[in-house]
Amino acid sequence: MNTIGIKELQTNPAKLSKTLLADEYMLITRRGEPLGVALPFDNNLMENGLKRWMSLKAFKNGDISLGQLAKTLDMNKHEALELLGELNIPFADYDLAEDLETLDELFPVS
Incomplete structure (x- = not known):
């Protein structure tokens, strides 16, 4: 596995490009700790895990709806x-606290 520090990546981005063009992946680190992984794009990669991960991440971030998540993953909503x-x-x-506050405003207790 190829590894590159974030500072080296900033000064030598061609190293990453060469790795990806060689159809290999690279671990990106910051102060010796793993920060991310750069992968060459390929449809098999998308269909065998990355698509699912990206879809779930987008749902967790609120970027896509449950319906969109289900459609992307070829599932029904259930x-x-x-x-x-x-x-x-x-x-x-x-x-919950905000919802309870709203209910108190709508239905004040006398």
């Missing part, structure tokens, strides 16, 4: 919800 449950990814993101 299957997508089951997957989210298995991975402990919340499918609803809300602030």
